[in-house]
Each structure stands twice: as structure tokens, then as C-alpha cells.
Amino acid sequence: xxxxxxxxxxxxxxxxxxxxxxxxxxxxxxxxxxxxxxxxxxxxxxxxxxxxxxxxxxxxxxxxxxxxxxxxxxxxxxxxxxxxxxxxxxxxxxxxxxxxxxxxxxxxxxxxxxxxxxxxxxxxxxxxxxxxxxxxxxxxxxxxxxxxxxxxxxxxxxxxxxxxxxxxxxxxxxxxxxxxxxxxxxxxxxxxxxxxxxxxxxxxxxxxxxxxxxxxxxxxxxxxxxxxxxxxxxxxxxxxxxxxxxxxxxxxxxxxxxxxxxxxxxxxxxxxxxxxxxxxxxxxxxxxxxxxxxxxxxxxxxxxxxxxxxxxxxxxxxxxxxxxxxxxxxxxxxxxxxxxxxxxxxxxxxxxxxxxxxxxxxxxxxxxxxxxxxxxxxxxxxxxxxxxxxxxxxxxxxxx
Ligand code: C2E
Ligand code: CA
Numbered sequence: 001x002x003x004x005x006x007x008x009x010x011x012x013x014x015x016x017x018x019x020x021x022x023x024x025x026x027x028x029x030x031x032x033x034x035x036x037x038x039x040x041x042x043x044x045x046x047x048x049x050x051x052x053x054x055x056x057x058x059x060x061x062x063x064x065x066x067x068x069x070x071x072x073x074x075x076x077x078x079x080x081x082x083x084x085x086x087x088x089x090x091x092x093x094x095x096x097x098x099x100x101x102x103x104x105x106x107x108x109x110x111x112x113x114x115x116x117x118x119x120x121x122x123x124x125x126x127x128x129x130x131x132x133x134x135x136x137x138x139x140x141x142x143x144x145x146x147x148x149x150x151x152x153x154x155x156x157x158x159x160x161x162x163x164x165x166x167x168x169x170x171x172x173x174x175x176x177x178x179x180x181x182x183x184x185x186x187x188x189x190x191x192x193x194x195x196x197x198x199x200x201x202x203x204x205x206x207x208x209x210x211x212x213x214x215x216x217x218x219x220x221x222x223x224x225x226x227x228x229x230x231x232x233x234x235x236x237x238x239x240x241x242x243x244x245x246x247x248x249x250x251x252x253x254x255x256x257x258x259x260x261x262x263x264x265x266x267x268x269x270x271x272x273x274x275x276x277x278x279x280x281x282x283x284x285x286x287x288x289x290x291x292x293x294x295x296x297x298x299x300x301x302x303x304x305x306x307x308x309x310x311x312x313x314x315x316x317x318x319x320x321x322x323x324x325x326x327x328x329x330x331x332x333x334x335x336x337x338x339x340x341x342x343x344x345x346x347x348x349x350x351x352x353x354x355x356x357x358x359x360x361x362x363x364x365x366x367x368x369x370x371x372x373x374x375x376x377x378x379x380x381x382x383x384x385x386x387x388x389x390x391x392x393x394x395x396x397x398x399x400x
Contacts, residue, residue, distance in 0.1 A: 003028060003029045003030055003126065003127075004029055004030070004031045004032075006030055006032070006055045006056060006126065006129060007032040007033075007034070007053065007054050007055050007056075008025055008030055008032065008033050008034070008054070008055065008056045008057075008058060008126075009033075009034045009035070009036070009042060009045070009046075009054045009056070009057045009058070010022055010025070010033065010034070010035040010036075010058045011035075011036055011037075011038070011039055011042045011057060011058070011059045011060060011063070011068075011071070012035075012037065012058075012059075012060040012063075012087070013037045013038065013060065013063045013064060014060070015037070017060075017115070017117075018035055018037065020117070021058060021087070021117055021122070022035055024117065024119050024122055025122070027119065028119070028122065028123055028126065030126070034054065037063075038063060038064070038065055038066065039059070039063055039065070039066040039067070039068065039070065039071035040065055040066050042057065042059075042071065043066075043071065043074055043075075046075075046078075046080050046082070047078070053081070053082075054080075054082055055082065055083060055129060056082065056083045056084070056085060056110065056126065056129055057075070057082055057083075057084050057085070058084075058085045058087060058122075059071060059072075059084060059085070059086055059087070060086075060087055060088060061086060061087075061088040061090060061095075061098060062088065062089075062090065068086065068088070068098075069098065069101065072084065072098075072101065072102050072105055072107055073105055075105070075107055076102075076105025076106050076107050076145075077105070079106070082107075082108075083108045083109070083110045083128075083129050084102060084107050084108065084109050084110065085109075085110045085111055085112075085113065085122075085125050085126075086098060086099065086102070086109070086111075086112045086113070087112075087113045087114075087115060087117055088112070088113075088114065088115060089114070089115040092114060095112045095114065096112075097203065098112070099112050100199035100202065100203065101199065101203075103195050103199055104145070104195070104196075104199040104200060105145070106145070106195075110125040110126070110128045110129055110324075111124075111125040111128070113125070123334060124334060124338065127332055127334040127335055128324050128325070128335075145196070146192075146196055146197060146200070147200075148200050148201070148204050148206070151184075151197045151200060151201060152206060152209070154184055154186065154197075155209050155210060155213065158213075159184055159185050159186060159187070160182060160183070160184050160185070160210060160213050160214070161182075161183055161185055161217065161385065161386075162180035162181060162182060162183070162214045162217050162218050162221070162236075162386075163180070163181050163182075163183045163191075163383035163384055163385055164178045164179070164180060164181075164221070164234075164383060164384060164385075164386060164389040165178065165179045165181060165376055165380075165381065165382065165383040165384070166178050166376070166380055166381055166389070166392065166393075167179060167235070167354060167374050167375070167376040168374065168375050168376070168380050169373065169374060170364075170367060170368045170372055170373060170374060170375050171368075171373075174397055175232065175393065175396065175397045176231075176232065176233070176374070177232055177233040177234065177235060177267065177374070178225075178232055178233075178234055178235070178389065179234075179235040179237075179269070179376060179383075180214055180217070180218035180221070180234055180235065180236050180237075181194065181237070181383045182194050182197075182198070182210060182214050182237075183383075183385075184196070184197060197210070198210075198239070202239050202241050205241070207239045207241060207242055208242055208245075208248075208251075211236075211237075211238065211239065211242060212251070212255055214236060214237075215236050215252065215255055215256065216255050216256075216258070216259060218234045218236045218266075219234070219236075219255070219256045219259040219261035219266060220259045220261070221234060221386055222234040222259075222261040222262075222265050222266065223259060223260050223261050224386075224390075225393075226261075226265070228390070228393075228399055229399030229400060230393055230397070230399055232265070233264075233265045233266065233267055233295070234261075234265060234266055234267070235266075235267040235268070235269050235297060236266065236267070236268055236269065237268075237269045237270075237271075237299065238268045238269065238270050239271075240270060240271055240282070243270070243278070243281065243282035243285050243286070244278040244281050244282065245281070245285075246281050246284055246285060248285045249284075249285040249286075249288035249289045249292070250288070252268075252289060252294075253288075253289070253292050262293070263289075263292050263293035263294045264293040264294075264295075266294050266295070267294070267295040267296070267297050267317070267318065268289060268294055268295070268296055268297065269297040269298075269299040269320065270286075270296065270297065270298060270299055271298075271299045271300045283314060286314045287314060290314060290315050295317045295318065296314060296315070296316045296317060296318075297316065297317065297318040297319070297320055297354070298316055298318070298319045298320065299320045299322075300320065300322040301319050301320055301321050301322060301342055316349070316351055317351050317352060318346075318351050318352040318353075318354055318374075319342065319345065319346040319349070319351050319352070319353055319354070320354045320355075320356055320376075321339055321342045321343070321353065321354065321355045321356065321372075322356065322357070323356045323357020323377070324357070325338045325339055325342070325357075326339060326355045326356060326357040326358060326363065326367075326377070327357045327359055327363075328359070328360070328363065329363060329366070330360075330362045330363050330365075330366040331362075336366075339355065339367075339370070339372075340370050343355075343367075343370050343371060343372050346373075347371070352373045352374060353371075353372045353373050353374070354372075354373065354374040354375070354376060355367050355372050355374070355375050355376070355377075356376045356377060357376075357377050357378075358375045358376065358377030358378075358379045358380065359377055359378050359379050360379055361379065363377075363379070364379055
């Protein structure tokens with residue numbers, strides 16, 4: 001989608017700030033802009049079917065009458081096929097949870113900008129929308145909404161499993177690692193993706209119940225791979241909220257030991273986020289895990305504010321470039337710059353660069369030429385259950 005085809009709505013009650021954003025949009029080449037000072041009016045416009053559909057809503061959070069949170073809820077419930085950029089002067093921790101809430105409502109959140117809005121930030125987020133074609137944009141959202149109770153019942157009924165997505169060495173074409181991604185195998189609704197349950201579990205401090213199920217199953221799978229002759233490292237996602245508890249590292253070490261897997265074969269992926277307030281506790285956990293032999297990876301690089309400065313004090317061994325920057329990046333000048341500089345940054349830090357969301361041969365080739373180390377994405381394979389992954393390996397990477 002080209003920038004001059006994008007229809008943007010700006011919702012901001014402060015007249016000066018709204019004008020500034022509109023002006024920036026014109027500077028970026030956006031030609032179709034609607035602006036309003038209240039969310040109620042915005043919703044009314046969105047509900048009128050004969051108006052040209054709005055592609056992106058840029059929305060302030062703190063507004064009289066209907067605030068941004070309520071607006072996001074209506075957007076989710078009414079399933080408007082629209083991407084959202086949140087702008088706000090609220091503190092970054094609160095913004096991060098609003099971001100998660102938006103995702104839980106099934107909203108495609110392009111990103112959050114802390115005021116004052118800068119042209120470069122706006123440009124980077126809008127270019128994410130440019131990289132989506134109309135079909136992809138229709139597929140976005142439609143995440144089913146579950147209550148925390150339903151999710152916890154599902155966990156206790158052992159309905160959660162890791163799915164496995166291969167990661168390929170771009171130089172050799174070999175699968176050298178695999179990411180374990182949580183799936184809820186719902187008895188009535190089939191396979192449910194993490195956006196429908198992770199945010200609620202994180203917000204209610206229950207995420208560890210899931211983390212340890214996925215960790216133990218992934219570590220057991222790691223042993224199975226080894227027994228079959230595959231030297232694969234397995235990556236598991238760790239929520240940053242879990243890191244505030246200083247007993248976490250020991251509990252992880254014990255859980256992995258119990259399965260007989262070697263911590264050297266396990267990478268813990270941690271999302272870089274502004275929401276991390278308890279840096280000392282997090283660093284204590286990470287140092288302990290590192291000493292035990294676990295590898296650490298910075299996940300979804302580029303999507304949040306740079307707490308990376310704090311985190312690089314710890315020996316990270318890999319930086320994962322978020323799929324929203326990688327998908328279709330070869331044909332988008334801004335995204336190319338983001339991806340290329342992320343690869344450079346990884347190499348300067350002497351860590352591996354991993355691009356996720358690789359969907360085409362062209363993106364694969366461009367990444368290879370840019371010197372990216374590893375690729376993960378549907379071009380290689382979507383995530384699959386353990387048996388399907390074992391079959392995949394037998395077919396594509398037969399053991400020596
Ligand atoms: P993530 O860690 O960034 O994982 C990559 C996501 O991108 C996965 O979505 C994967 O299925 C998807 N993906 C990979 N390649 C492609 C591609 O080529 N195209 C497209 N369109 N998508 C691709 P998934 O599995 O829905 O996971 C979403 C997020 O949920 C993960 O993002 C991760 O942050 C979180 N998550 C998943 N499992 C766990 C878990 O066990 N614990 C925690 N705390 N978070 C988890
Ligand atoms: Ca991940």
C-alpha cells in the first residue's frame with residue numbers, strides 16, 4: 001500500500017497537537033486525513049459504511065467524554081479493520097499495558113509514541129502499515145476474547161502445548177534452532193494463538209503458570225531432538241514481568257534439569273520493553289541464567305522503547321528483529337533501513353541477528369545479502385506441533 005493511498009484519522013483533543021500531527025502527515029506524503037477532537041465522533045465516522053475506510057487511527061489516550069481506552073474497546077468489539085497508533089504523554093509503563101490491552105481486543109497496534117511526536121517515529125510506524133497488503137489487513141485481528149478464568153481452566157486442564165517454528169542459518173540453509181510458541185488446543189475452538197491469552201495472564205501475574213508448561217515441554221522436546229541426532233537449540237519466550245521475581249532463575253534451572261535437557265541448548269527470548277521497572281531484579285535473574293549456560297535473546301527488537309541499554313549489560317547472544325519490520329521489507333525503503341541497521345547493531349554488539357516474519361524468497365535473499373545470520377518465518381515454515389516438526393526435520397534436515 002502506497003503512502004498516498006492510506007486514509008488516516010487523527011483523534012486528539014488538543015488543537016495544537018492535532019494540527020502538528022496532521023502537518024507531519026502531510027509532510028510524509030499522506031493525502032487523505034480526517035481529524036477530530038473526540039472519540040465519539042471518530043466512532044460515528046467509522047460506523048458509516050459509505051465513507052472511505054480508515055486505514056490508521058492515530059489516537060491520544062486522555063480525552064474528555066470517551067477516553068482512548070474505551071475507543072479501543074469499541075474498535076475491537078465492532079471489528080473495524082483498522083490499524084492504530086497510540087500517542088500519549090502518560091508514563092511508559094502504563095502505555096505498555098494499554099498496548100497489550102489493545103492487542104487483547106484484537107486491534108492491530110502499529111505502535112505507541114510518547115509525546116512529543118517526532119516525524120521519524122510517525123514515519124516508521126506508518127510504513128509498517130504500508131507493508132501490509134489488503135488481504136493481510138483483512139486477516140488481522142479477530143482474536144477471540146477469553147476471560148482469565150477460562151484461560152486458567154484451560155491451563156489446569158493441560159490444554160496448552162508448544163508449537164515449533166524452525167530457525168534457519170542463512171549461510172548454510174540448515175535448521176539450527178527452533179522457537180517454541182504457546183498454543184491453546186481448545187476443545188471447541190481449535191488452536192488458539194497467544195495474543196488471546198498472554199496479555200491477560202501477564203496483567204494478572206499468572207503468566208508463570210504457562211511459562212513453566214511451555215518451558216518443560218520445550219526442554220523435553222530438546223532432549224527428543226538430541227536423541228534423534230539433531231543438535232538443535234530450542235528458544236522459549238519469557239515475559240519480562242516474570243523477571244521481577246528473583247526466584248525465577250532457580251525455578252527455570254530446576255525445571256530444565258528435571259527434563260534432562262542441557263541449559264546450553266536453551267535460549268530464553270525476552271521482549272525488550274519500557275515496562276521493565278525492576279531492572280536490578282531482572283539483571284540478577286538474567287545473570288544467574290547466563291551463568292548456568294542458558295543463552296539470552298532480545299525479542300521483537302525495534303518495537304518498544306530502548307531499555308536495551310540496560311539489558312546489554314548482560315551477555316545477550318542474539319537479537320531478533322521483529323516481524324513487523326521484516327515482512328515485505330525488501331520493497332520498502334524505510335523498513336530496509338530499520339532492518340539493515342538492526343543487523344548492523346547486532347553485529348556491532350557481537351551477537352547473532354535473527355529476522356522473524358520472513359515470508360518471501362526476495363526477503364530471504366535480501367537478508368542473506370545484508371549479512372543477517374538467521375531467518376525464521378512462514379517462507380521456511382509456520383509453527384507446527386511436535387510430531388509435524390519431527391517429520392519436517394526428517395524431510396528437510398535428515399540427521400547425520
Ligand atoms: P514472537 O516471539 O515475536 O513470535 C513470533 C511470532 O511471529 C509468532 O506468532 C509466529 O507464529 C509469527 N510468525 C513467524 N513467522 C511468521 C511469518 O512469516 N509471518 C507471519 N505473519 N507471522 C509469523 P505467535 O505464535 O502468534 O506468537 C505471538 C507472540 O506471543 C510471540 O511473538 C511471543 O511474544 C508471545 N508468546 C508465544 N509463546 C509464548 C510463551 O510461551 N510465553 C510468553 N510469555 N509469550 C509467548
Ligand atoms: Ca519470540
